[in-house]
Amino acid sequence: MPKASLPVLMMLVLLSPLAIDIYLPSMPAMALEFSISNSQIQSTLVLFLFSMGIGQILIGPLADKFGRRPVALFGVLLYGFSSLLAATANDFELLLLARVLQGLAACATSIVAFSAVRDCFAPNETAKLYSYLNGAICVIPALAPSLGGMLALQFGWRSNFIFMSLFAVVVMTIISLRFNETKPEHTVSDGKLYHWSRYLPILTEPHFLFYSFSCMTAMAAILCYVSYSPVWLIDHLGVSELYFSGLFALNAFINILACFIAPSICKKLGNRHTVMTAFSLFVATAILILLFQNPTIIQVLPPSFAFMLPMMLLCIGFALLLGPATSMALAAFGHRAGTATALLGCIQMSGAALISGLVQQTSLSAPNAIALVCCIAPLVLIIVMKQPRLAHWHHHDTDVSAAS
Template sequence: MQSKTLLPLLILMVIFSPLAIDIFLPALPVMAKEFSVSLTQMQASITVFILSMGFGQILSGPLADRYGRRPVAIGGILIYGVAAILAAMATNVELLLLSRLAQGLGACAIVVAAFACVRDKYNALQSGAMYSYLNSAICCIPALAPLLGSLLTEKFGWRSNFEFMAIYAAVAGAIIIFSLKESRPQDTVQHKKLVTVARYFPILKHPVFIFHALLVMLAMAIILAYVSSSPAWLMARLGLSQAEFVFWFSINAALNIVACVIAPKCLTKWGARATIGAGMLMLILAGLLMLALLGVNEPLGFMLPVMISSLGFSLLMGACSGQALAPFGDKAGTASALLGFIQMSGAAVIVGLLQMLPINEAEQLTVLMLCTLPVYILWKLPVVKKRITLDAY
């Protein structure tokens, strides 16, 4: 399959996940009021989804290696659509969370299949560029979905957000069923048991994988902390209206789109190591700025550091994902699943633990951003550089 044909299909596939996260963010205060729970408790609908996406990949990856990328993607779309309908029908927060748990499982199967397709077709540097292009498509969703979600919530109520997800699953699913061809290589390693320690241990031993996977996890934790806490900080704490929240959220998303379009060019021109280094420096700068602006109770005081961190995130994600998966061409599905597990579940656990501490949302983001500093120092050590360097680095 030519890349010009594959890329649009992959974009349709990776959009499932951010759509399920971003479209109903403006409706969180309304949902919290209807279910008679706190806004913090409603944020669990995001964390549960991300956590489920991570753990589900432990099974989705081996399934993609055994049965192929196409059937796993189609199965994930079916689960995602049904779960969206159940969430739209939820009468209590417990049923909503269970629906989100199932929806996360469906989304993870789609994402694993998409990432495995990329690794099937491209080398390390090309994969990094493709991931950046996919990230740019993903970043369009935070810019557009809250606008749509705000309109849907205002006109039809918060349940219409989940109904829209179900409609998207039906339409995109039909296109994928008729257009996506199988890309699994013939030499893909398959184990007798779907989930075994032996399947993942060789990948976890690889220093190239583990370093870049942990860096992706940290970057993802920053984004998850921002997405889950921004409604509470901007609307509940600073008193912004739904429209004002969407405005600030969309500005950051638009910046993300530009950054993700530029990131593949940076990767091609600078190479992976320089791109990753620039991304880490952006996160460190964002953390220092957030620390300096902690006492500023204005939207810009919160959003400016977030915008800088978004630039760093865009530079890191494609390059780190490409490097992490590069050594595993014969088990791309399993490696992609393990990367997704570490990225999603690790980030969800980190953010969940941070939210239990007696610190506010801005302080949580400050801690996460500044955690990049020791990683950067470690990355600069010659002995570490030697162990995590690929020929294409």
């Protein structure tokens, strides 16, 4: 079995954040061109992530049945096509269709990347590699908004989607030449592709459920932050597109550093305690958001900084959580990694999209909406992790922490 090349896997996972982040500075302009509300343009992000999540149930079994390489090639091809469709969309409904297809494409490449890690590396190595993949994902939010903002200023927002299609051509070339099949010979792939029996053993495993919901909680907080930020900063506070890109990039670089430091923290604390630390940072984010909206604080700090500074804690918490939580969720499923990864992605992304979509239907301001999502579910999960009688949901025999 060939080892998967980490740089090649990083190329596969970059497609998803690129489709989310590159057009963020253009969202207010897109809303004006299509004559739609802010919540409607935010739905292009929510629908993309929801499609990416639901699509994983369909594509995950295909990765186990037919292999990782064919699914990767299909995903990159669909990504390029859907990006061109978005670039030429003359009505909002067609743009939404393009985003649904982009979500399906991105979920295919994401499944392949994370399944290949589980295919090729021992369980005690996977948390570190998942953190590195998440670190690569976080490079895009640091760079893409600035690139997207400059492209939009010169050529209009449609150039963002043309860039995505060209990037897909580059990835297709690399995957064709450098990515070999990694599916283990013992992978369970017999029987019907979408029979309930494929999913039941995974959905009845307590660790999988707990850590999937943990990933969903983190993703919901990040999605609210990403979708509300352009509307709040550009429309409400009146900052420029490039200034917004700079603020967003600063937090993204914090996220990158946290992702690459996370393996060391996880090694010292153990998976479970690292997840609990991440949840504590989410709650601290909510508290800081509310404190920084105080008029006294706003007189000292520029409003844009008062909004973005607490998000640094959110980014750090997100970086700390995803590696160990993903590793714990998938640890028991080496024989069906594609399907398990797909279910994890479905719960994480579609659940986060639903939460974010529901919050966007309220009249809450951006700071209050993000604070709400950062506080409620993380607090509940912390309480669960503090209960000894619920240890079978979140504690694992192989998770040896420094505190034990």
